[in-house]
Amino acid sequence: MICLIVKPLFAPWRLLAEQSLLWHLPRDIPGVAAIEKDLARLEAGWHGEQELDFYLRSFPDERVRIFYDLRLSIEEQKFQIDTLLLTPNFLAILEAKNYSGTLSFLPDGQLVRIISGRREGFPNPLTQLSRQKYLLKKWLVNHQISVPAIESQVVIANPAAIIDNLSGMPSVNDFVTHAEQIPARIQCWFKKYPDKINEAALNVLEKQLLAEQIEDVPDVLEKFKIKTANLQRGVCCDHCRNYSMQRIYGQWACPFCGIRSQTAHEPMLLDYFLLFGRNMTNRQCRELLMVENRYLIPRLMKKMNIPIAGSGAGAGLYYKRPAHEIYETYYYQRRKNNITTKSR
Ligand SMILES: [Zn+2]
Numbered sequence: 001m002i003c004l005i006v007k008p009l010f011a012p013w014r015l016l017a018e019q020s021l022l023w024h025l026p027r028d029i030p031g032v033a034a035i036e037k038d039l040a041r042l043e044a045g046w047h048g049e050q051e052l053d054f055y056l057r058s059f060p061d062e063r064v065r066i067f068y069d070l071r072l073s074i075e076e077q078k079f080q081i082d083t084l085l086l087t088p089n090f091l092a093i094l095e096a097k098n099y100s101g102t103l104s105f106l107p108d109g110q111l112v113r114i115i116s117g118r119r120e121g122f123p124n125p126l127t128q129l130s131r132q133k134y135l136l137k138k139w140l141v142n143h144q145i146s147v148p149a150i151e152s153q154v155v156i157a158n159p160a161a162i163i164d165n166l167s168g169m170p171s172v173n174d175f176v177t178h179a180e181q182i183p184a185r186i187q188c189w190f191k192k193y194p195d196k197i198n199e200a201a202l203n204v205l206e207k208q209l210l211a212e213q214i215e216d217v218p219d220v221l222e223k224f225k226i227k228t229a230n231l232q233r234g235v236c237c238d239h240c241r242n243y244s245m246q247r248i249y250g251q252w253a254c255p256f257c258g259i260r261s262q263t264a265h266e267p268m269l270l271d272y273f274l275l276f277g278r279n280m281t282n283r284q285c286r287e288l289l290m291v292e293n294r295y296l297i298p299r300l301m302k303k304m305n306i307p308i309a310g311s312g313a314g315a316g317l318y319y320k321r322p323a324h325e326i327y328e329t330y331y332y333q334r335r336k337n338n339i340t341t342k343s344r
Contacts, residue, residue: 002060006086006206009053009068010324011331013217015042017274019334021220024231024271035224048098048157049082052179056083059183063087063190065206071214072139078214079135083155086206088196090149090189093132094182097125097154102162105172125154126175145205149193155179217274217321231275234290235264238337247291265289265300267330273321279309280319 018039025032049068056066065086072079083094099122101115111122129152140147154176156163165172177185221228234243237254238261245252245264252264272280272288280288282297291297301308301319310317 002062003056003064003066004062005057005066005068007067007070007210007213008325009049011046011328012042012069013215013274013324014220015039015046016327016331017217017220018042019331020271020274021224021226021231023236023267023334024233024275025226026230026232029226029230031224031226035220044098045096048096048155048179051098051157052083052094052096052155052182055179055182056085059186061186063089064186065202067209070209071216072136072209072212073214074135074139074142077135079132081132081136084136084209085186086202086209087190088199088202089193090151091136092151092153092186092189093129093136095125095129095132095152095154096157096179098157099161100158102164103156104164104166105169105176107167107169126171129154129175143208145201145208146197148197149189151185151189153177153182153185155182217278221275228276233288235268237261238264247293247296266304267334269300269304269306270322270327270330274327278321281315282317285319 018035022032022035022039025035053068056064067084067086068082070081070084072081081093082096085092085094099113101113103122104112104114105124105126106112109124109127111124113120113122133150133152136150137147152175155178156176157179159178159180161178163172163176163178165176220226232243235245235252236243237245237252237257237259239259240254240257242254242256244256245254245261250262252261254260268289269280269285272285276284282294285297285301286292286294304322306322307320308317309320
């Protein structure tokens with residue numbers, strides 16, 4: 001008996017897109033530091049979600065269905081829920097935060113983080129949580145689903161972070177907890193809400209939540225005001241980071257360091273869909289890899305199982321962004337390379 005993961009946890013699209021953007025930017029472009037800072041923040045958040053996932057996965061209760069990173073919209077308002085628990089007895093919104101240091105919740109609603117003697121203000125996650133709860137209720141009403149009990153919780157992922165609620169605010173006691181306490185909270189909610197909705201209604205709700213997902217990769221070029229012309233094209237050498245690999249006898253060869261590779265083009269192709277949109281034509285692909293042979297592209301794509309769409313045999317065809325899980329493998333690969341490769 002374990003929880004049922006309906007929508008799995010993957011490295012967020014925004015994190016993947018920013019990593020990919022950094023990979024294609026020359027180091028001397030202004031703005032690189034800002035992207036690196038934002039990426040570090042996203043990675044910390046992602047680790048926080050993984051920490052929570054660890055406790056949820058080990059929580060043995062098949063009544064709990066888990067959705068990670070739900071993105072919904074209601075009356076033009078988009079909202080995102082890190083983790084939603086769907087059970088026959090209640091719904092629960094969990095918002096993981098990976099803060100370190102001491103977190104002081106002040107009576108005026110401010111959250112102050114104290115770390116190494118420095119004080120820093122943060123947006124109060126409780127405010128964010130109330131907004132999500134409000135919008136989720138509205139979404140349910142709009143879909144003519146009778147609204148079950150909705151619990152919500154800010155989850156502090158870092159076990160060493162101290163939650164400081166000196167003024168004893170009930171909102172903090174009730175709605176903020178460490179990740180390791182989450183299984184106990186879930187047990188309490190089951191006791192608090194003994195009434196169940198029936199299995200059929202639960203399945204309908206599950207289907208509808210999945211069907212209305214907005215799966216979007218944010219436009220990071222726009223966000224950081226980076227011009228397309230500044231991005232490096234070609235096939236990047238993992239070893240020396242030069243974008244000059246040449247196709248020789250079915251392999252990529254780096255003229256700078258002599259490394260050869262069968263797969264150096266793979267992360268480049270995946271990057272396209274993160275930076276330029278969900279579809280790519282043969283021509284766009286050749287421009288990206290800086291190769292001329294149009295017959296090479298279908299072969300490379302086929303090997304990677306990149307889905308194809310459109311009609312006809314040539315110009316009407318295009319390639320589609322592959323599934324989220326494919327990206328995660330490359331994400332870890334790149335992180336490893338980034339640590340082992342000296343920047344130019
Ligand atoms: Zn090289």
